[in-house]
Amino acid sequence: MYKTISLLLISTLFFFSSCGPSRDKSVxxxxxxxxxxxxPEAVNFDKAKADSLLHLYEAFIQAHPKDxxxxxxxxxxxxxxxxxxxxxxxxxxxxxxTTSYPEGPKAAxxxxxxxxxxxxxxxxxGKAKDTYLLFIKRYPNDEFADDAQxxxxxxxxxxxxxxxxxxxxxxxxxxx
Numbered sequence: 001m002y003k004t005i006s007l008l009l010i011s012t013l014f015f016f017s018s019c020g021p022s023r024d025k026s027v028x029x030x031x032x033x034x035x036x037x038x039x040p041e042a043v044n045f046d047k048a049k050a051d052s053l054l055h056l057y058e059a060f061i062q063a064h065p066k067d068x069x070x071x072x073x074x075x076x077x078x079x080x081x082x083x084x085x086x087x088x089x090x091x092x093x094x095x096x097x098t099t100s101y102p103e104g105p106k107a108a109x110x111x112x113x114x115x116x117x118x119x120x121x122x123x124x125x126g127k128a129k130d131t132y133l134l135f136i137k138r139y140p141n142d143e144f145a146d147d148a149q150x151x152x153x154x155x156x157x158x159x160x161x162x163x164x165x166x167x168x169x170x171x172x173x174x175x176x
Contacts, residue, residue, distance in 0.1 A: 023060075023063075023064055023067065026056070026059065026060045026063070026064070027060070027069065029056055030053070030056045030057065030060060030073065033049060033052055033053045033056060034053060034076075036049060037049045037050060037053055047084070050080060050084055053080065054077055054080060054081060054089075057073045057074070057076060057077035057080075058077065060073055061073055061074050061077070061096075065100065070100075071097065071100070071101045071104045071105075071106065074093060074096060074097045074100070074101075075093075075097055075106045075110065077093045078090050078093030078094045078096075078097060078110065078113070079113075081093055082113060082117060082121070085121060087117045087118075087121035087122045088122070090113070090117055090121075091114055091117055091118075091122075094110040094111070094113055094114045094117075095114070097110045098110050098111060108135070108138070108139040108142045108144070109144065111131065111134065111135045111138065111139070112132075112135050112142075112144045112147070112148060114131050115128050115131035115132040115134075115135055115148065115151070116128075116151075118131055119132075119151065119155065125155050125156050128151070128155060129152055129155055132148040132149075132151055132152050133148075133152065135148045136148050136149060
């Protein structure tokens with residue numbers, strides 16, 4: 001395991017210290033780390049590999065912002081940061097995606113995830129509500145528009161409160 005981490009860190013250092021690695025070399029390194037991090041054999045989450053992958057994504061995006069792979073790598077970086085509970089970094093990546101690729105295929109979900117992060121990771125319910133409302137305004141027909149509306153209705157409620165409200169509504173509906 002230490003050999004793998006050492007090799008990974010050496011590879012990452014080589015990547016950053018070289019004078020602008022080729023696009024193909026960068027992609028190959030990213031794919032290799034992705035494969036090791038997300039392989040079925042990887043039973044535990046490896047934070048060092050995840051951090052390394054984030055750095056590789058960032059370096060690629062900075063070096064090749066117009067490349068066809070850049071939007072996908074940016075979305076993956078944001079998703080990885082979100083799953084690592086780094087809400088501020090994830091929001092920065094999601095913002096970068098929506099700014100750089102406003103018509104990109106992931107722009108809507110980036111905005112939705114941004115609201116989700118404000119709500120669940122950063123516990124900033126005001127920003128969560130504002131972002132959910134912005135999502136609904138920009139993407140009223142998106143498949144997550146109903147989820148955003150529901151999230152607004154349930155902001156700040158505990159799971160027990162939501163269950164009680166649901167049961168009360170169901171009981172009221174059955175009496176009609």
